[in-house]
Amino acid sequence: EPEVTQTPSHQVTQMGQEVILRCVPISNHLYFYWYRQILGQKVEFLVSFYNNEISEKSEIFDDQFSVERPDGSNFTLKIRSTKLEDSAMYFCASSDRVGTGELFFGEGSRLTVL
Protein backbone atom coordinates (compact mmCIF):
# COMPACT_ATOMS: atom_id res chain seq x y z
CA GLU A 1 0.00 0.00 0.00
CA PRO A 2 1.43 3.43 -0.92
CA GLU A 3 2.55 5.51 2.01
CA VAL A 4 4.09 8.84 2.90
CA THR A 5 7.61 8.48 4.25
CA GLN A 6 9.43 11.00 6.41
CA THR A 7 13.03 11.42 7.47
CA PRO A 8 14.52 11.75 9.97
CA SER A 9 12.25 10.10 12.51
CA HIS A 10 13.90 12.08 15.28
CA GLN A 11 16.23 15.09 15.17
CA VAL A 12 17.85 16.88 18.05
CA THR A 13 19.27 20.32 17.35
CA GLN A 14 20.60 23.36 19.15
CA MET A 15 18.58 26.56 19.26
CA GLY A 16 19.41 28.78 16.30
CA GLN A 17 20.43 25.93 14.00
CA GLU A 18 18.78 25.22 10.64
CA VAL A 19 16.79 22.02 10.23
CA ILE A 20 15.45 20.34 7.10
CA LEU A 21 12.72 17.74 7.40
CA ARG A 22 12.15 15.53 4.39
CA CYS A 23 9.09 13.79 3.03
CA VAL A 24 8.31 11.56 0.10
CA PRO A 25 4.58 11.91 -0.65
CA ILE A 26 2.50 9.25 -2.39
CA SER A 27 3.59 9.27 -6.01
CA ASN A 28 0.38 10.26 -7.82
CA HIS A 29 -0.69 12.85 -5.25
CA LEU A 30 -0.69 16.52 -6.18
CA TYR A 31 -1.27 18.28 -2.87
CA PHE A 32 1.28 18.30 -0.07
CA TYR A 33 1.03 19.52 3.49
CA TRP A 34 2.96 20.05 6.68
CA TYR A 35 1.25 19.87 10.06
CA ARG A 36 2.79 19.87 13.50
CA GLN A 37 1.76 18.57 16.90
CA ILE A 38 3.32 19.90 20.06
CA LEU A 39 3.28 17.25 22.77
CA GLY A 40 -0.18 16.96 24.28
CA GLN A 41 -1.70 19.54 21.96
CA LYS A 42 -3.72 19.67 18.77
CA VAL A 43 -2.49 18.82 15.32
CA GLU A 44 -1.96 22.24 13.69
CA PHE A 45 -1.85 23.16 10.02
CA LEU A 46 1.34 24.83 8.80
CA VAL A 47 1.26 24.97 5.02
CA SER A 48 -0.15 23.41 1.87
CA PHE A 49 1.60 23.20 -1.48
CA TYR A 50 0.29 22.61 -4.97
CA ASN A 51 1.72 23.07 -8.44
CA ASN A 52 5.07 24.18 -7.03
CA GLU A 53 3.70 26.97 -4.91
CA ILE A 54 2.19 27.53 -1.49
CA SER A 55 -1.62 27.30 -1.53
CA GLU A 56 -2.30 28.26 2.08
CA LYS A 57 -0.25 28.90 5.18
CA SER A 58 -1.09 29.48 8.80
CA GLU A 59 0.10 32.21 11.15
CA ILE A 60 2.61 29.71 12.54
CA PHE A 61 4.32 29.50 9.16
CA ASP A 62 6.36 32.69 9.43
CA ASP A 63 9.55 33.79 7.68
CA GLN A 64 11.69 31.22 9.45
CA PHE A 65 9.83 28.40 7.67
CA SER A 66 10.05 27.48 4.01
CA VAL A 67 8.96 24.55 1.86
CA GLU A 68 10.36 23.19 -1.34
CA ARG A 69 9.82 20.40 -3.80
CA PRO A 70 13.40 20.09 -5.06
CA ASP A 71 12.68 17.18 -7.42
CA GLY A 72 9.78 15.00 -8.52
CA SER A 73 9.56 13.01 -5.34
CA ASN A 74 10.73 14.95 -2.27
CA PHE A 75 8.95 17.66 -0.29
CA THR A 76 10.93 19.47 2.38
CA LEU A 77 10.28 21.76 5.33
CA LYS A 78 13.13 24.03 6.36
CA ILE A 79 13.27 25.85 9.67
CA ARG A 80 15.97 28.49 9.37
CA SER A 81 16.78 29.34 12.96
CA THR A 82 15.13 26.97 15.39
CA LYS A 83 13.59 28.09 18.67
CA LEU A 84 12.75 26.05 21.74
CA GLU A 85 9.05 26.34 20.91
CA ASP A 86 9.62 24.64 17.54
CA SER A 87 10.01 21.34 19.40
CA ALA A 88 7.16 19.20 18.10
CA MET A 89 6.22 16.28 15.89
CA TYR A 90 6.08 17.43 12.28
CA PHE A 91 3.77 15.49 9.98
CA CYS A 92 3.91 15.53 6.22
CA ALA A 93 0.74 14.61 4.35
CA SER A 94 -0.40 14.31 0.76
CA SER A 95 -3.67 13.99 -1.11
CA ASP A 96 -4.84 13.53 -4.66
CA ARG A 97 -7.58 16.16 -4.37
CA VAL A 98 -8.87 18.83 -1.98
CA GLY A 99 -12.18 19.05 -0.19
CA THR A 100 -12.52 15.38 0.78
CA GLY A 101 -10.45 15.73 3.94
CA GLU A 102 -8.71 12.50 3.02
CA LEU A 103 -5.10 13.27 3.76
CA PHE A 104 -2.46 10.55 3.98
CA PHE A 105 -0.06 11.31 6.80
CA GLY A 106 3.46 10.10 7.33
CA GLU A 107 4.65 8.80 10.68
CA GLY A 108 6.20 12.13 11.57
CA SER A 109 9.58 13.64 12.38
CA ARG A 110 10.12 14.48 16.03
CA LEU A 111 12.14 17.68 16.40
CA THR A 112 13.73 18.46 19.73
CA VAL A 113 15.33 21.89 20.10
CA LEU A 114 17.73 22.31 23.03
Place this chain on the structure above:
Amino acid sequence: EDQVTQSPEALRLQEGESSSLNCSYTVSGLRGLFWYRQDPGKGPEFLFTLYSAGEEKEKERLKATLTKKESFLHITAPKPEDSATYLCAVDTFNQAGTALIFGKGTTLSVSS
Protein backbone atom coordinates in the same frame (compact mmCIF):
# COMPACT_ATOMS: atom_id res chain seq x y z
CA GLU B 1 -12.67 32.16 15.27
CA ASP B 2 -13.31 28.64 14.00
CA GLN B 3 -13.10 26.07 16.79
CA VAL B 4 -13.37 22.32 17.25
CA THR B 5 -13.94 20.81 20.71
CA GLN B 6 -13.92 17.12 21.46
CA SER B 7 -15.26 15.33 24.52
CA PRO B 8 -14.51 13.45 26.59
CA GLU B 9 -10.72 13.86 26.59
CA ALA B 10 -10.32 10.23 27.60
CA LEU B 11 -12.66 7.26 27.66
CA ARG B 12 -12.12 3.81 29.12
CA LEU B 13 -14.39 1.00 27.95
CA GLN B 14 -14.63 -2.70 28.49
CA GLU B 15 -14.57 -4.84 25.38
CA GLY B 16 -18.10 -4.93 23.99
CA GLU B 17 -19.23 -1.78 25.83
CA SER B 18 -20.61 0.62 23.20
CA SER B 19 -20.23 4.39 23.54
CA SER B 20 -20.02 7.66 21.62
CA LEU B 21 -17.41 10.37 21.17
CA ASN B 22 -18.47 13.96 20.61
CA CYS B 23 -17.07 16.67 18.35
CA SER B 24 -18.69 20.09 18.54
CA TYR B 25 -17.70 22.83 16.14
CA THR B 26 -18.14 26.55 15.83
CA VAL B 27 -17.29 27.65 12.32
CA SER B 28 -18.50 30.34 9.98
CA GLY B 29 -19.17 27.91 7.15
CA LEU B 30 -18.58 24.19 7.25
CA ARG B 31 -17.19 22.67 4.09
CA GLY B 32 -16.66 19.23 5.60
CA LEU B 33 -16.04 17.37 8.88
CA PHE B 34 -13.57 14.52 9.09
CA TRP B 35 -12.67 11.81 11.58
CA TYR B 36 -9.18 10.44 11.95
CA ARG B 37 -7.61 7.78 14.14
CA GLN B 38 -4.14 8.33 15.61
CA ASP B 39 -2.11 5.56 17.22
CA PRO B 40 0.70 6.50 19.64
CA GLY B 41 3.76 7.81 17.80
CA LYS B 42 2.04 7.66 14.41
CA GLY B 43 0.41 10.08 12.02
CA PRO B 44 -3.37 10.46 11.81
CA GLU B 45 -5.21 7.90 9.68
CA PHE B 46 -8.30 9.01 7.77
CA LEU B 47 -11.62 7.40 8.70
CA PHE B 48 -14.63 9.40 7.43
CA THR B 49 -15.81 12.51 5.63
CA LEU B 50 -19.20 14.10 6.41
CA TYR B 51 -20.52 17.06 4.45
CA SER B 52 -24.06 17.82 5.58
CA ALA B 53 -26.36 17.48 8.57
CA GLY B 54 -28.05 14.11 8.69
CA GLU B 55 -25.26 12.34 6.88
CA GLU B 56 -23.91 9.07 8.33
CA LYS B 57 -20.90 6.93 7.46
CA GLU B 58 -20.03 3.46 8.76
CA LYS B 59 -16.92 1.33 8.84
CA GLU B 60 -16.79 -1.90 10.81
CA ARG B 61 -17.61 -0.99 14.46
CA LEU B 62 -17.54 2.76 13.83
CA LYS B 63 -20.36 5.03 12.72
CA ALA B 64 -20.02 8.78 12.28
CA THR B 65 -22.98 11.16 12.25
CA LEU B 66 -23.30 14.91 11.70
CA THR B 67 -25.70 17.62 12.88
CA LYS B 68 -25.50 21.37 12.36
CA LYS B 69 -23.51 21.82 15.58
CA GLU B 70 -21.73 18.55 16.26
CA SER B 71 -20.65 15.13 15.13
CA PHE B 72 -20.65 11.83 16.96
CA LEU B 73 -18.45 8.83 16.48
CA HIS B 74 -20.34 5.81 17.72
CA ILE B 75 -18.33 2.74 18.63
CA THR B 76 -20.33 -0.48 18.79
CA ALA B 77 -18.96 -3.47 20.73
CA PRO B 78 -15.39 -2.14 20.74
CA LYS B 79 -12.35 -4.40 20.79
CA PRO B 80 -8.92 -3.69 22.32
CA GLU B 81 -7.56 -2.92 18.83
CA ASP B 82 -9.92 0.07 18.68
CA SER B 83 -7.78 1.73 21.37
CA ALA B 84 -6.39 4.96 19.87
CA THR B 85 -6.90 8.70 19.88
CA TYR B 86 -9.79 9.76 17.65
CA LEU B 87 -9.43 13.18 16.06
CA CYS B 88 -12.13 15.36 14.57
CA ALA B 89 -11.21 17.99 11.98
CA VAL B 90 -13.10 20.55 9.92
CA ASP B 91 -12.55 22.34 6.66
CA THR B 92 -14.29 25.71 6.40
CA PHE B 93 -15.11 28.18 3.69
CA ASN B 94 -12.77 30.64 5.41
CA GLN B 95 -9.90 28.73 3.89
CA ALA B 96 -8.99 27.64 0.39
CA GLY B 97 -9.82 24.02 1.15
CA THR B 98 -6.44 22.68 2.14
CA ALA B 99 -6.14 23.63 5.85
CA LEU B 100 -7.85 21.34 8.34
CA ILE B 101 -8.63 22.51 11.88
CA PHE B 102 -8.25 19.65 14.35
CA GLY B 103 -9.68 19.10 17.81
CA LYS B 104 -7.51 17.78 20.64
CA GLY B 105 -8.93 14.32 20.31
CA THR B 106 -10.48 11.67 22.52
CA THR B 107 -8.16 8.94 23.74
CA LEU B 108 -10.05 5.66 23.84
CA SER B 109 -8.80 2.67 25.83
CA VAL B 110 -10.61 -0.63 25.44
CA SER B 111 -9.72 -3.40 27.83
CA SER B 112 -10.51 -7.09 27.43
